[in-house]
Amino acid sequence: MSNEPGFLYVVATPIGNLEDFSIRARRILAEVDLIAAEDTRHSARLLSHYGILTPVTAFHEHNEHEKAQDLVNQLSHGKQLALISDAGTPLVSDPGYRLVRAAHIAGIRVIPVPGPCAAVAALSVSGLPSDRFAFEGFPPAKSTARRTWLEAMVNEPRTLIFYESPHRIVESLADMVSVFGETRDAVYARELTKQFETVRPASLGELARWVSQDSHQQLGEIVILVHGARADEEAARADAERIVRILLKSLPVSQAAAVAAELSGRKKNELYELALSLKKSPE
Numbered sequence: 459m460s461n462e463p464g465f466l467y468v469v470a471t472p473i474g475n476l477e478d479f480s481i482r483a484r485r486i487l488a489e490v491d492l493i494a495a496e497d498t499r500h501s502a503r504l505l506s507h508y509g510i511l512t513p514v515t516a517f518h519e520h521n522e523h524e525k526a527q528d529l530v531n532q533l534s535h536g537k538q539l540a541l542i543s544d545a546g547t548p549l550v551s552d553p554g555y556r557l558v559r560a561a562h563i564a565g566i567r568v569i570p571v572p573g574p575c576a577a578v579a580a581l582s583v584s585g586l587p588s589d590r591f592a593f594e595g596f597p598p599a600k601s602t603a604r605r606t607w608l609e610a611m612v613n614e615p616r617t618l619i620f621y622e623s624p625h626r627i628v629e630s631l632a633d634m635v636s637v638f639g640e641t642r643d644a645v646y647a648r649e650l651t652k653q654f655e656t657v658r659p660a661s662l663g664e665l666a667r668w669v670s671q672d673s674h675q676q677l678g679e680i681v682i683l684v685h686g687a688r689a690d691e692e693a694a695r696a697d698a699e700r701i702v703r704i705l706l707k708s709l710p711v712s713q714a715a716a717v718a719a720e721l722s723g724r725k726k727n728e729l730y731e732l733a734l735s736l737k738k739s740p741e
Contacts, residue, residue, distance in 0.1 A: 460540075462507065462536055463533055463534050463535075463536065463564070463565065463566050464491070464532070464533045464534075464535075464536050464538040464539060464566070464568065465527075465533075465538055465539075465566070465567050465568075465569050466529075466533055466540075466541065466558070466561045466566055466567070466568045467486050467490060467538075467539070467540040467541050467547070467569050467570075467571050468539065468540075468541050468547075468549070468554070468558065468568060468569070468570050468571065469483050469486055469487060469540045469541065469571040469573075470483065470542075470546060470547040470548070470571060470572055470575065471483065471501075471504055471542050471543070471545060471547045471573065471574070471575055472504070472545065472573075472574055472651070473545045473574045473575070473579065473650060473654075474545070474650060474651035474652035475652065476504065478573065478574050478651060478683060479504070479508070480571070480572075480573050480651070483646075483656070484508050484510070486511045486571055486727050487510050487512055487540055487542070487634045488506065488508075488511075488512060488676075488698070489512075489538070490512055490538040490539055490540045491512070491513075491532075491537045491538050491539065492513050492514070492515060492523075492532065492537060492538075492539050492540075493505075493512050493513070493514045493515070493539070493540045493541075493542060493543070494514075494515055494516075494517035494529060494539060494541045495514050495515070495516065495517060495539070495542050495543075495575075496516075496517065496518050496527060496542070496543045496544045496548075496553065497516070497518065497544050498514050498516050498550060500544050500610050501542060501544070502514070512540075515529075517529070517541065517554070517592070518553055519553045522556050522557065523534040523556060524639070525555040525557075526556045526560045526681065528558055530557070530561055530566065530590055530679040531594050532562045532565045532676055532728040533561060533564070534566065535632055539572075541554055541557060541558075544571075544573050545574075545576075545664075545679075546576050547572070547573065547574065550576075550577060550593070551573055551595045551596060551621055558683075559575065559665045561593075562632055563700070563737065566623060567616075571613055574651070576621070576647075576650055576681055577593050577619045577621070578678060579647075579650050579651070580619065580647035580650060580681040580683055581617065581619060581642065581683060582655070583647070583657050583679070584617075584645040584647070584657070584659065584683045585645065585659055586617045586643065586645060586659075586683055586685050587616075587617050587685070587686065588617065590615070590616040590617070590686075591616050591617040591618070591619055592611075592614060592616045592617070592618055592619065593619045594598060594611070594618055594619065594620050595620070595621055596620070596621050596622065596623070596668030597620060597622065597626075597630055597633075599626065601629060601633055604629075604630065604633050605633050605636065605637055605701060608633060608634060608637040608704075609637055609731075610619070611689075612638065612687060612695065612705065613687045614686055614697065615688075615689075616686045617683060617684070617685060617686050618683065618684040619681065619682075619683050620681070620682045620683075621679075621680065621681060621722055622680045623680070623684055624674075624676050624677050624678065624680065627667075627669060627675075627676055628669060628670045628676060630682075631662070631665060631669055631670070632660050632670075632683070633665040633667055634640070634666070634684065635662045635663050635666045635681070636727070636728070637728075638662055638663060638684060639662070639663075639725075639728075640661060640663030641661050641662075641663065641665065642661065642662045642684060642685055643644075643656065643659070643661060643666055643684075643685035643736050644659070644660065644661065644662045644682065644683060644684045644685065645657065645659045645660075645683040646658045646660070646665050646668075646669065646675070646680070646682060647680070647681040647682075648675060648678050648679065648680050648681070649678040649679055650672075650676075650679070650681070650683050651713055652678070652679075654674070655673065655676065657707050662684065665682075665685070694722070694724070695724075697722065698718060698724050698729060698732070699723040699732060699736075700726070700734050701718045701721055701722055701737060702714055702715070702718045702729055702732055702736060705717055705718055705733075705734060706736060706737060711733045711734055711737055712730065714733050715727075715729040715730035715733045718733070732737055
């Protein structure tokens, strides 16, 4: 083995269409000593397609903590390694940061080999503001936790980008409608670069109804993009909160929410949740 440390390459792979694989990425994967892959069986199809015979080791969320140090030890002894995920750019909602961090600490050079990323691909064709955006990954699995998580983003002005799994997409969209409102602009991007690619801009309410009624749209890899809060929306929410605070001084939660809904034109259940939270922490 070399006395000089090796390099760790972080290599992006196609998210669907195998032609979206750079010449450089193919060369690197063919030249390194070892490829650390999230799912070796999944990656085997890509590597076989391009005739890449480099040994592969499994590196995923369940063994990342233990495996990272072993890989860093190999790098420290001159091995050249590449990190890939199932699809797209590693570390974007995928394991790997512990390995990259450990490599940096050990003084090993970490080299990006850029390429496809579903979040960025979806943003580029969404028609939503792209100068500022927030990638939020996968929402929590349970509805109560998911709504609380989404509620924290209600006034976020940046375009929001989420991933979601097929078996939770209907419920997740319903919660987004409940939290962000039916009229909030959004985009549904599914199976990007694949045969059944879908990119549909519409209001959140329309998207939620469409997906719930079409089982085909409940399959595959899904990205949801939500327009950030506009200044007038933030002002309207602030005004509704002011009304609720005043009413809570003399009315119980349910009545305060009902009166506030009538005065502000906002949904009663939205204001009921707001009133509950204000009651628990009035300041």
